[in-house]
Amino acid sequence: MNKIAIFLSTLLVLGLVSTARAQEQDETNTRFQQRLNTAQEQQDKRKEAQEERQSAQEERQEKRLEQQGIREEARGERQTERQEVRGERRTERLEKQKVNINAYFERVMRRLGAALDRFEKLIKRMESRLVKLEERGVDVSSAREKIALAKTKIEEGGAAIENAQGMIDALLDSDNPRDVFKDVRSAVQEVIQRIRDAHRALVEALREIEASGKHDNDRSTTTEE
Numbered sequence: 001m002n003k004i005a006i007f008l009s010t011l012l013v014l015g016l017v018s019t020a021r022a023q024e025q026d027e028t029n030t031r032f033q034q035r036l037n038t039a040q041e042q043q044d045k046r047k048e049a050q051e052e053r054q055s056a057q058e059e060r061q062e063k064r065l066e067q068q069g070i071r072e073e074a075r076g077e078r079q080t081e082r083q084e085v086r087g088e089r090r091t092e093r094l095e096k097q098k099v100n101i102n103a104y105f106e107r108v109m110r111r112l113g114a115a116l117d118r119f120e121k122l123i124k125r126m127e128s129r130l131v132k133l134e135e136r137g138v139d140v141s142s143a144r145e146k147i148a149l150a151k152t153k154i155e156e157g158g159a160a161i162e163n164a165q166g167m168i169d170a171l172l173d174s175d176n177p178r179d180v181f182k183d184v185r186s187a188v189q190e191v192i193q194r195i196r197d198a199h200r201a202l203v204e205a206l207r208e209i210e211a212s213g214k215h216d217n218d219r220s221t222t223t224e225e
Contacts, residue, residue: 098172105168112191116157119198129209138212146205153198160191
């Protein structure tokens with residue numbers, strides 16, 4: 001009886017010990033699993049945080065690129081606007097230059113043309129005077145040569161005016177009037193030279209007429225005496 005009790009007691013003790021060990025193993029396994037779970041959760045959180053940081057970085061990068069694109073677009077628009085404004089101002093200056101140049105040369109051409117008209121009227125009066133002298137037997141051949149020369153210079157002056165006017169028209173159509181201005185000025189100087197030559201020839205013709213008239217008067221006075 002005592003042996004059975006001891007055996008049972010021993011089995012009970014062993015059972016208790018086994019149970020305690022099994023429980024301890026279960027607790028150990030549970031703690032290990034908890035640590036594994038905790039580590040996995042931390043790893044997942046770190047991964048999520050990394051993904052969030054990367055996503056935020058990509059978003060910031062996209063915003064920077066977008067802002068950069070907007071700035072570049074705005075810079076391009078401002079540059080285009082400045083170019084347009086400069087172009088408009090240049091066009092305005094160019095048109096103003098053309099208007100001023102055209103007004104200047106119109107005044108010059110009117111004065112030169114008026115001078116030629118006066119010369120032609122003067123020639124008509126001089127020719128009328130020569131006819132009267134010829135009727136009285138006076139030799140006016142030299143005066144007629146001077147008048148013929150004056151007529152030639154007047155014709156050349158008229159042609160030079162037409163040439164200058166054509167250059168003025170070309171100047172008004174040019175995008176660089178300053179370059180054409182030099183050619184126009186040279187053409188105008190040619191007109192002026194032709195007018196000076198005509199004026200000189202008329203002065204000489206007038207002297208010849210006056211000399212012829214004086215000779216006729218002297219001859220008339222001698223005849224009367």
